[in-house]
Amino acid sequence: MNAKIEQLLEEIAGLKAQKAQDLEEIRTRLLGKKGDITRLFEDFRTVSPEQKREFGQKLNALKQAASQKIEELRAALEETAGATSSSFDPTKPGDVQELGTRHPISITREEIISIFKKFGYALAEGPEIEDDWHVFGALNFPPEHPARDMQDTFFVSPGGENPILLRTHTSSVQVRAMEKMPVPIRIVCPGRVFRNEAISARAHCIFHQVEGLYIDKGVSFADMKQAILLFAKEMFGEQTQIRMRPSYFPFTEPSAEVDVSCNICGGKGCNICKGTGWLEIMGCGMVDPNVLEACGIDSKEYSGFAFGMGVERIAMLKWQVKDLRHYFENDVRFLREFETSM
Ligand code: PHE
Secondary structure, three states, X not given: OHHHXXXXXXXXXXXXXXXXXXXXXXXXXXXXXXXXXXXXXXXXXXXXXXXXXXXXXXXXXHHHHHHHHHHHHHHHHHHHHHHHOOOOOOOOOOOOOOOOOOOHHHHHHHHHHHHHHHOOOXXXXXXXXXEHHXXXXXXXXXXXXXXXXXXXXXXXXXXXXXXXXXXXXXXXHHHHHHHHOOOOEEEEEEEEEEOOOOOOOXXXXXXXXXXXXXXXXXXXXXXXXXXXXXXXXXHHOOOOOEEEEEEEEOOEEXXXXXXXXXXXXXXXXXXXXXXXXXXXXXXXXXXXXXXXHHOOXXXXXXXXXEEEEEHHHHHHHHHOOOOOOHHHHOOHHHHHHXXXXX
16 A cells, blocks of 8 residues: 555656646546545555554545645646636637617717807806806896795705805806806807706706807897707708797896707697697897896997707607606616617
8 A cells, every 4th residue: 555655646746737638637547536546545444443544644645745736737737728728718709798878868968069069169167066146146037036946946055145056057157158258259058957846757856958158249139040040950950940939038138939840740740749840949048238247248349149958858859758757767778779879
């Protein structure tokens, strides 16, 4: 038995493996069910009690030497064989990395902005947490105007001369631009806005707007109409028509709501346009002289127009999304529908 152990130890020390298969053969030959070492352990049962201690230690050392060698060979094989080792199969198909898609609101916002960029509008952004002056005061909202009411506005700190609040529209960015930039000004202001409204299929307390402002000498209502018509045709198709209905905003005079001809039924009337043939897309108007003066612009020399639209609404009309809440749930089944719209 001693001789066998010595012989095996010698053999183990000189073992080599070229490939994983050699290694497996060595392992079975030594440590497998009928392997040499396994068999020695079986013989060990017949060893006389006096010799058990000595042989036991030798056998254990032998088994350990074998396991250690096999591990060394395995490590060496993996290192040298690298890509061809058994644990890596280069012919296996790769794991599919699913590509994400842009959110429909981002797609729509980018599209609106890129249209106005083509018309020469620059991008302007401002803070979401604003003060009363930039959201209401400078925009000619009388102190008792209902939009300042707790009903619509989320206040951060309601007290004092100039309460801090979450902006309810991105017109606040236009005020900041008029205060800082030299005229002429031609900007679009995209951003998130916040209104204290119950969440439903048609309303949400957080949504996105793109507002625009153009101020120069001699800007007229006709210029505004043309800019909006061109935008509508780019956004909804060449055949699109617009109409304007008189409206009211404290910061514009005159003011209008803009409708586009329904791109679903072509103006004949359907359930999307509720049979009218028209879809409302934005508010607009000539900047009130009070607003220009509040922002330090001479209203006798300069005039301008402003417009503002909800990105969710434009996206709903473009893709006939019936429930606004889909935009906020981030269900991939919904988001994947816009894969081709990128
Ligand atoms: N600020 C208005 C809103 O949030 C939209 C608007 C902008 C209307 C500019 C007229 C001119 O509803």
